[in-house]
Amino acid sequence: MxxxxxxxxxxxxxxxxxxxxxxxxxxxxxxxxxxxxxxxxxxxxxxxxxxxxxxxxxxxxxxxxxxxxxxxxxxxxxxxxxxxxxxxxxxxxxxxxxxxxxxSIGVNLFFKLNEQLATLMKAFDEYNVDIEEIHHTEKKDAPSGTAITLAEGILKHATGKKQWINKPYGSKEDLVINSIREDKVPGTHTIKYSSAVDDIEIKHTAHSRxxxxxxxxxxxxxxxxxxxxxxxxxxxxx
The missing domain is CATH 3.40.50.720 (NAD(P)-binding Rossmann-like Domain)
Incomplete structure (x- = not known):
């Protein structure tokens, strides 16, 4: 080809x-x-x-x-x-x-898992969800496209969230994406559901390109x- x-x-x-x-x-x-x-x-x-x-x-x-x-x-x-x-x-x-x-095949399976978890968590409003993405310092855009796709998957199912924002914190209606840039990180994405009694996390970590x-x-x-x-x-x- x-x-x-x-x-x-x-x-x-x-x-x-x-x-x-x-x-x-x-x-x-x-x-x-x-x-x-x-x-x-x-x-x-x-x-x-x-x-x-x-x-x-x-x-x-x-x-x-x-x-x-x-x-x-x-x-x-x-x-x-x-x-x-x-x-x-x-x-x-x-x-x-x-x-x-x-x-990445793994990331796309992660996208699917993200939506399935968001569907499960929909009934439990005591949990707040946010996203953290870490990439190499040469990456020119923030948040990453992967983080945006994850956010869209959550917003499709989550109740109470109106939009995603690219800040370390926001209002209860905001789905926060925290973008971090570190040297030589191919890409790490973490979805975290937090409550007063426990946290639930799913994470995808790329080891290389x-x-x-x-x-x-x-x-x-x-x-x-x-x-x-x-x-x-x-x-x-x-």
Whole structure:
């Protein structure tokens, strides 16, 4: 399979290594230094694009792919205010667009567990829920896309919570996401339900980028012949 990498930072290089190991060909590596090289790629020479760039580049990268018939999957966070525009374009062009805030298989199972726990806790209003996310100091957006997905899963089921906020504390109606940045932390997310008598926690800890990168390549393999707007629930059949 011919794969175009849009974004070639640490995540892009991790994806490249796994893709080559799995027998795929990297036909291009686009970053801020060679943006015009994306124009060399279209549906005749590229099977799928994997987009892990920067928030200010993601929209244009994905739009180019859809306009030129290249199935695109993205894991870039911080640009989702424009995601609806991409989905509209994808429908108009009958293209292929896959988005996930996190491609780790383990994290996506964690998303499902989070929603199941939120459903159970709905009847017990003596518990307050909050989220803590810890990432490396190079991460440019806060909260993480993974933390936002977790918050949305909780808000779907929780009573009394109106919205998430990215602060260490808030009102009773706020679902607090506390974002911490520490050196060399791939990603740790903790959901904590607290009461006067006990706490209940679930946590996902990533040990490296490998889980994210392998998941992205596995999705790319699956996505090649698909059409429409898809996500990890489609891939994992959750």
């Amino acid at each position: 011919n794969i175009l990498l849009l974004g070639y930072g640490k995540m892009g290089r991790a994806i490249e290594a796994i893709a080559i190991e799995r027998g795929h060909n990297i036909v291009g590596k686009i970053n801020e230094n060679n943006l015009n090289d994306i124009k060399k790629h279209n549906s005749t020479n590229t099977d799928v694009a994997i987009e892990f760039s920067q928030p200010d580049a993601a929209f244009d990268n994905i739009k180019y792919c859809i306009d030129n018939g290249i199935p695109a999957l993205s894991g870039t966070t911080g640009w989702l205010d424009k995601k609806a525009n991409i989905e509209t374009l994808c429908k108009q062009k009958e293209g292929t667009f896959f988005y996930a805030s996190n491609y 490998e889980g994210f990168a392998k998941g992205a390549v596995m999705v790319a393999e699956w996505l090649k012949d698909k059409k429409g707007i898809l996500d990890m629930k489609d891939f994992l059949k959750l």
